[in-house]
Structures are given as structure tokens and as C-alpha cells.
Amino acid sequence: MNSSSLPARPVYTQVTHAVARAADMATQAYGQGTFSVGGTLLDPLGNELKAIHNNVVVNGLTHDPTAHGERQLIDWYYAQLAQGITLPPPAEMTIVTSLDPCCMCTGAILAAGFKVVSGAFDDFAGINYNRQASFPSLSPGLRRQAQTRYAYPAVTGSARGFARPATGTALSAPFAAGQTVDQADVALCQALFQATVNQVKNTINTDLAADQLHDPATLPADDPLILALKAIDPAALTYRAPARGLPDAGLAPHLQAAARVDLTQGGSGNAVALLDPFGNLLLCMPGHEHVSPLQTAFMRLTRSYAALREQLINNPAIGAEKTRRYLGHPKHGTWVFAKGPDDSARSLMELGAFGSTMEGAVPSENPVPLQYVVPGMSPTALTAWCQQLPPFYSRCVVVNPLQVQSQALIAAMTPTL
Known part of the structure; x- marks a missing residue:
């Protein structure tokens, strides 16, 4: 079997459309009542292989504390390989996520070797919490890897707090046709996450002392x-x-x-x-x-x-x-x-x-x-x-x-x- 055995999926050649897709998945997470983060996994041509959102909380309960979008996408990738489906190696694949990956997801991404494009920053738990793509949390070896795999594309627009220059590594295929992200997409990614982070914590904080x-x-x-x-x-x-x-x-x-x-x-x-x-x-x-x-x-x-x-x-x-x-x-x-x-x-x-x-x-x-x-x-x-x-x-x-x-x-x- 090969990747053609997978169901037909959208194709993204502009990064802003891929970030918008991640935001769409984050919107679905919002409706589920979990942390509003989403992502999509793209092959070297921009074909979407899998899109998923955060599933930490299901029906108001902690379902899986590790069920962040990026971690789930990577486990999905290995599950396909186990079923005999041929997929490109991780180094040729791109995870597009609505929010900068956390330490857990960064460790998973670097261990497996995927590339990453992030929409909104996360100054609290994101691996790029200083917004400089200097990755001070990583050892020198991992830092070098992240600096060649993590892309934070430029955001167009004039709204304060969202427009930004590109940082991290340069975008590569499949985004040759569009190198920038519209500020509306990044603003949506940010707003969705902020709208749920405290609400979700309060929902699941029902355990005994x-x-x-x-x-x-x-x-x-x-x-x-x-x-x-x-x-x-x-x-x-x-x-x-x-x-x-x-x-x-x-x-x-x-x-x-x-x-x-x-x-x-x-x-x-x-x-x-x-x-x-x-x-x-x-x-x-x-x-x-x-x-x-x-x-x-x-x-x-x-x-x-x-x-x-x-x-x-x-x-x-x-x-x-x-x-x-x-x-x-x-x-x-x-x-x-x-x-x-x-x-x-x-x-x-x-x-x-x-x-x-x-x-x-x-x-x-x-x-x-x-x-x-x-x-x-x-x-x-x-x-x-x-x-x-x-x-x-x-x-x-x-x-x-x-x-x-x-x-x-x-x-x-x-x-x-």
C-alpha cells in the first residue's frame, strides 16, 4: 500500500491556507470543550494526509493529557506505517499547527524528524515562548535541529500584536506559491486558544484534594x-x-x-x-x-x-x-x-x-x-x-x-x- 490508498484530501500550496485549516480544526476543538488547538499533516506536495484537533478533554473529562494535535498527528503517521501504508519520511513532511508546539510536542517532533509551521505564538507553554526562534529550552543539539525545522512565517497586516516578520527556518515546499500568513488567520488561532484555556482548566478541575x-x-x-x-x-x-x-x-x-x-x-x-x-x-x-x-x-x-x-x-x-x-x-x-x-x-x-x-x-x-x-x-x-x-x-x-x-x-x- 502507499499514500494513494489514503482518502482524497485538500492540497495546500499557500501557507496561509494551511494555517487557516489548522484554525478550523481549533474551532472544532472549541466546540468539543477542549483546548482550542488544531493542526494538519502535509506531504511534500502539500497534500493533507491528516487533520486533527486537541483531544485532551472529551465530554468534560480528561481523556488523554497527551492528546495534543501534533502528538496525535505523529502517532497517526506511525500507525499508517504499521498498517503497510507507504508515506514519505518525516523530514519531508510538514505539520502546520495553530499554536506554537509545547515541550511535549516539540520533543515528539524532534525525535521523529518532522518540519513545523506555527500560526500563533504561545508565550506560556510554547517552545518559542520568547518569540525569537532561539529556543533557549533546548540543548545545543536539539536547538540546531529546531532552527532548521521550525518556521514562523511572516504575518501580513497592520493590526498591532499580530503582524510579524518571518523567524525560524525559511519555508520550503509545498509553500512556494505563498510565503505569508494573513493576520486574520493568526488572530483566530490566538483567540480560539485564549477563549478556552482557563475555561477548560476550570471544567476539569473537579478532583479531590x-x-x-x-x-x-x-x-x-x-x-x-x-x-x-x-x-x-x-x-x-x-x-x-x-x-x-x-x-x-x-x-x-x-x-x-x-x-x-x-x-x-x-x-x-x-x-x-x-x-x-x-x-x-x-x-x-x-x-x-x-x-x-x-x-x-x-x-x-x-x-x-x-x-x-x-x-x-x-x-x-x-x-x-x-x-x-x-x-x-x-x-x-x-x-x-x-x-x-x-x-x-x-x-x-x-x-x-x-x-x-x-x-x-x-x-x-x-x-x-x-x-x-x-x-x-x-x-x-x-x-x-x-x-x-x-x-x-x-x-x-x-x-x-x-x-x-x-x-x-x-x-x-x-x-x-
Whole structure:
């Protein structure tokens, strides 16, 4: 099979029309009640292969915290390859998005190798938050890649705040016939996002505080909630940390087993565990990077936990009240990586996805929600890098991974990683 097997799609040879298409998808996101961002994936001739919008929120619930338009487009691309459809390599493809990509999507884009054209700026979470296309959040190697792949085309018009010169890399095919974007298209992209960002956050901010949560380990073994949890990970609730945020060597076998699977499935041997505020192991997962470079352990785990909560909330036999009482918002949990972040695109994607999963500031009673066992880079360099992330991550969520305190856990994991 080849790309001709895909349904007929529009063709874009002017960038303003492609940005308008992204804005149209953002409008559909607005109608769904999710963050109003949209995008389209174009082949080298400007043929639209797929258009999609943000799907973080569905029916007023967090459906998938990673379901940004760009991430979905990239996973769609790899899903087509898995079905035997021949598509051009990522370096020849262009993602046109209504809003500057966040850290998660930038990590995904750079890891896969796509080109990007952005409509509106995002001064809070966008990778180009300083609007200079200097990408201070990226390591030198990733910065060079972004500067050759990210385009912010000139915007025509006289309206203050929207007209701009071109920055980033020069536009290439398929946009030879039109190199500029009309200010009305950019203004629409910006307005749509601003119209929903706070509204959506308020809609989904219905979870309980940590002191209102109940321990799921107190439920009977045959409780439907427990059975649903164990259907994802049979080892759920078989480990309990001695205190909140303090995993010990008892977690090592779970991380080791998942890391071994990760290696066989195209990953680097990483694994991620989620502990609840009571110290219970909820889920521990490997990645599926043989399917897509975006399917890392953390990406799978955060999506799986969100899907589980959505499923249980919508299950009449369990419902929202019980689900929220026993399976709290992930911002109350402790996420433990077998291997810590490095300065790769994959780690940027995961740190960005962690920020999206938190959906805002982490509660003060959970000071170390993101931990790792074996470092991927020096702690000093990691802290400095996180402090350079866009404001949403560095100042709101305050992404700051720290090594676990348990020397026994570190000693148990180090030889295997």
C-alpha cells in the first residue's frame, strides 16, 4: 500500500491556507470543550494526509493529557506505517499547527524528524515562548535541529500584536506559491486558544484534594475498581512505599521487570511507576517504541491512567465519586523513572507530558512528584535545563525531577541499567 490508498484530501500550496485549516480544526476543538488547538499533516506536495484537533478533554473529562494535535498527528503517521501504508519520511513532511508546539510536542517532533509551521505564538507553554526562534529550552543539539525545522512565517497586516516578520527556518515546499500568513488567520488561532484555556482548566478541575482521598488497598480484592486496575497491571497494589514520595528497594523488581520488557520493545530499558499518596503502586509500565518513538514508558503510563479514570467515572457501577475518591488526580502521585531524563528529544517530550499531566501547579504537600532512580545526566545540569523550560513548566508546574532518596533502591537498580 502507499499514500494513494489514503482518502482524497485538500492540497495546500499557500501557507496561509494551511494555517487557516489548522484554525478550523481549533474551532472544532472549541466546540468539543477542549483546548482550542488544531493542526494538519502535509506531504511534500502539500497534500493533507491528516487533520486533527486537541483531544485532551472529551465530554468534560480528561481523556488523554497527551492528546495534543501534533502528538496525535505523529502517532497517526506511525500507525499508517504499521498498517503497510507507504508515506514519505518525516523530514519531508510538514505539520502546520495553530499554536506554537509545547515541550511535549516539540520533543515528539524532534525525535521523529518532522518540519513545523506555527500560526500563533504561545508565550506560556510554547517552545518559542520568547518569540525569537532561539529556543533557549533546548540543548545545543536539539536547538540546531529546531532552527532548521521550525518556521514562523511572516504575518501580513497592520493590526498591532499580530503582524510579524518571518523567524525560524525559511519555508520550503509545498509553500512556494505563498510565503505569508494573513493576520486574520493568526488572530483566530490566538483567540480560539485564549477563549478556552482557563475555561477548560476550570471544567476539569473537579478532583479531590489529597486529604480527601481514600486508600484503594482497603477495597475488597473483587471490587470492580481493583479489578479494572489489575487488568492493566496485575502487580497493582502489590507494593507499598514506607511513606508518601519515598519509594524503597521494594519497588526495584517492578521497575526491573518493566525495563526488561522495554528493551525488547525498542526502548532504552526504561520503565516508569506511579505510586498514589498512600505509597501504593498503581501502575508500572514499559514503553512500546517498536510501534512509535512516542510510545515511551511515561507516555503510555500517563495515558493509561487517564483512560482508566475516564472509564471508571463513566461506569455506572463505579462512577465519578468513587473513582475520584480512590484513584486521585495524578498530581497527588509520585512518578518514578528507572532512568532519569537526559537532554534528548525523548526526555523533553516526557518532561513536557508530565507538565500536561499535572494540568497546573503541583500541590505543596507533594514536593517531589517526579523522581528517578539512575540519573541520565548530572543533577546540576538537569536542574539548570528544567529552569530554562517555558514558563508553564518552569514556573507553574515547576518541573524538577530528583533522584530517589533510597540508596538501597539505587543500588538495586544500577547494575541492571
